[in-house]
Amino acid sequence: MEESTLMDRARENWIGYLFILPTFLMFTLLFYFPIVRGVYMTFTNARLGGAGTFVGLDNYMWLLTNDLFHFAFGWTLAFVFGTTFLQLFIGLFAALLLSELKSGWREWASAIVMSPYFSAPLAGGVIWLWFLNSDFGMLPRLITDIFGVSTPAFLAEDLWPYVSLIVAQSWHDYGYAGIIYAAAIVGIPREQYEAAALAGAGRLRRFRDVTLPHLVTPTIVILALRTAWNVAEFAQPFELTGGGPGTRTMLMSILTYETAYVNLQFARAYTLGMAMIVISMTAAIFYVTVIQDEEEMYV
Amino acid sequence: MARVKFDDVTKVFEDTSGPIVAVEELSLDIPDGEFVVFVGPSGCGKSTTLRMLAGLESITDGEIRLDDQPINQMSPRDRDIAMVFQSYALYPHKTVRQNMGYGLQLSTDLSDEEVDRRVVEAAEMMGIEDLLDKKPGSLSGGQQQRVATGRAIVREPAVFLFDEPLSNLDAQLRKHMRTELSRIHSELGITTIYVTHDQEEAMTMADRIVILNDGKLQQVGTPKEVYYRPANAFVADFIGSPSMNFFDVDLRTESDGSGTLAGEGISYAVSNDVVEMVGGDGEYTLGIRPENLRIDSTAPDAKTFEAEVDVVEVIGSDNFLYLEVGGKECRVRAPVEIEPAEGETVDVTFDESDLHLFDRNTEEALVHGHERADAEPRTIEQEA
Numbered sequence: 001m002e003e004s005t006l007m008d009r010a011r012e013n014w015i016g017y018l019f020i021l022p023t024f025l026m027f028t029l030l031f032y033f034p035i036v037r038g039v040y041m042t043f044t045n046a047r048l049g050g051a052g053t054f055v056g057l058d059n060y061m062w063l064l065t066n067d068l069f070h071f072a073f074g075w076t077l078a079f080v081f082g083t084t085f086l087q088l089f090i091g092l093f094a095a096l097l098l099s100e101l102k103s104g105w106r107e108w109a110s111a112i113v114m115s116p117y118f119s120a121p122l123a124g125g126v127i128w129l130w131f132l133n134s135d136f137g138m139l140p141r142l143i144t145d146i147f148g149v150s151t152p153a154f155l156a157e158d159l160w161p162y163v164s165l166i167v168a169q170s171w172h173d174y175g176y177a178g179i180i181y182a183a184a185i186v187g188i189p190r191e192q193y194e195a196a197a198l199a200g201a202g203r204l205r206r207f208r209d210v211t212l213p214h215l216v217t218p219t220i221v222i223l224a225l226r227t228a229w230n231v232a233e234f235a236q237p238f239e240l241t242g243g244g245p246g247t248r249t250m251l252m253s254i255l256t257y258e259t260a261y262v263n264l265q266f267a268r269a270y271t272l273g274m275a276m277i278v279i280s281m282t283a284a285i286f287y288v289t290v291i292q293d294e295e296e297m298y299v
Numbered sequence: 300m301a302r303v304k305f306d307d308v309t310k311v312f313e314d315t316s317g318p319i320v321a322v323e324e325l326s327l328d329i330p331d332g333e334f335v336v337f338v339g340p341s342g343c344g345k346s347t348t349l350r351m352l353a354g355l356e357s358i359t360d361g362e363i364r365l366d367d368q369p370i371n372q373m374s375p376r377d378r379d380i381a382m383v384f385q386s387y388a389l390y391p392h393k394t395v396r397q398n399m400g401y402g403l404q405l406s407t408d409l410s411d412e413e414v415d416r417r418v419v420e421a422a423e424m425m426g427i428e429d430l431l432d433k434k435p436g437s438l439s440g441g442q443q444q445r446v447a448t449g450r451a452i453v454r455e456p457a458v459f460l461f462d463e464p465l466s467n468l469d470a471q472l473r474k475h476m477r478t479e480l481s482r483i484h485s486e487l488g489i490t491t492i493y494v495t496h497d498q499e500e501a502m503t504m505a506d507r508i509v510i511l512n513d514g515k516l517q518q519v520g521t522p523k524e525v526y527y528r529p530a531n532a533f534v535a536d537f538i539g540s541p542s543m544n545f546f547d548v549d550l551r552t553e554s555d556g557s558g559t560l561a562g563e564g565i566s567y568a569v570s571n572d573v574v575e576m577v578g579g580d581g582e583y584t585l586g587i588r589p590e591n592l593r594i595d596s597t598a599p600d601a602k603t604f605e606a607e608v609d610v611v612e613v614i615g616s617d618n619f620l621y622l623e624v625g626g627k628e629c630r631v632r633a634p635v636e637i638e639p640a641e642g643e644t645v646d647v648t649f650d651e652s653d654l655h656l657f658d659r660n661t662e663e664a665l666v667h668g669h670e671r672a673d674a675e676p677r678t679i680e681q682e683a
Binding site: 189191192194195196197198199200201202205209210213214 | 353354355374375376378380381382384385386387388389390391392401402405406450454
């Protein structure tokens, strides 16, 4: 066959190109251009309002030598790991309990159990603030009244703020894992449980041999998405501790905000954002690799 | 191996719209080693009965006994029953070998080598020894069916249950698997209960057929019994393909004791034997199988009725004629030489010994041919 040049093919398919042109233009304008510009910005000293001048790798050097960034990076990893897995387990537990309910009851119970996920993160922050605050919070007062002991400051003392942030964030988002797990559990054919019961498998055994294998794929989907979102989680932790006391609970998301809008260092904020992307993408690549192994489970 | 006994077994489902009786006072005795087929239209309670026996459904009332031991309160794992599901219910993440060995590993204390030996043995019986290390996802429907059956065989249970196991296969494979399942039953001799909605499957495989409708037992009998001596109009209609023709007729008795069945375009003289058996004048339903009707212009007028040919279906071995009699469809299974033109009027007759008469109100069978309904069943040889 004759070799066709690029121009030949463009002339042949011009109607097709015409149709994708508007989408391509909008994507370039609203998506690719900002990304490329943002990446370029990390090589400048841009502040709010100005384009800045080219400074090479200065921002990245600042990042790598900054103690607060080191701390925020480590704490973000711990926060993401803690919340993601807590969400996974609580969500699985909720889904399993819901699957035991009769249809009719199940829908209402699901709506109630999943409701934190549908609440605005800021509202969630307010709830936990009213719950944990040492001055007016419900939990410290309850403990003091019932047991007669004073409680630590849940949002300020020792390891408590870390625990509080992870627990509060897990509370807000476990519903996501719950919804996906519930759908997966409903989809498991009932006959497989019945066959296992006839084969002599008890309840725990059926859970291990029938339910769990069907939950591998949903688990990976939840892990991948929740990891990315938990890396970027901002509203609720910001409201509860604001990264404090001092900078003791500084997450990368809060650090990015402060760099951009308190210190007005937009270029550095964007550089921080690049580090967050690296975390999410590394996790995503890891999960995708696992999914490929998982697909081999069925052949 | 075991004898299965149902004693007035009833199953009621509670629904938002009120209770639904799925099975009503079913009593049945299945001797050890028999191959019994439950057949009936969807919703007749056949699967529910099977699931009660397996322990997957509670029993509302009555008792099920396995070798004279009541099993109502026994958990499924203690019943020593293996079941093959319509969907096969194979575990997708386990290999064929693991699927088949699962029950043995859980319910027996056999060594791994012994389990594997039995799995291989069952796999050879089902002709799937090459598939042992594959997973169900990479098998065809027919292969999955074999694995599911093999998984049941390997446990050597007291009772085999099959819940429409061949419904998801294509027609040719289904016929092949029928023979194969019959062969396995005769090799192992394990009591087998098989549920299907396909009457042909029931006729070809069963030692005895149990016909259910609306949760009620209609008839229990060998394939020949239910075919030649259906207990009521439902069984007569359900068993046999194409299904039996029914005509609403009135019996008029003549002075000499004989009579005439008349109605819906039919007039047919019957002997005094038939009159005597039904007990005189009255309203009846006449049933006559398509294979017993003949196109014959030489038959006596009193035993003939006229019909107009509607459609002729040539299927090779026979011709199916769809006739119109008194505004109703009448199906005839005719030999290949008989191929009337559509629209033609033909004379139709049948032998008195082939007629069935049913009470029009209760639909209970009153007469089968010449013999009383309570007489010994006839064999095909006598029929011919």
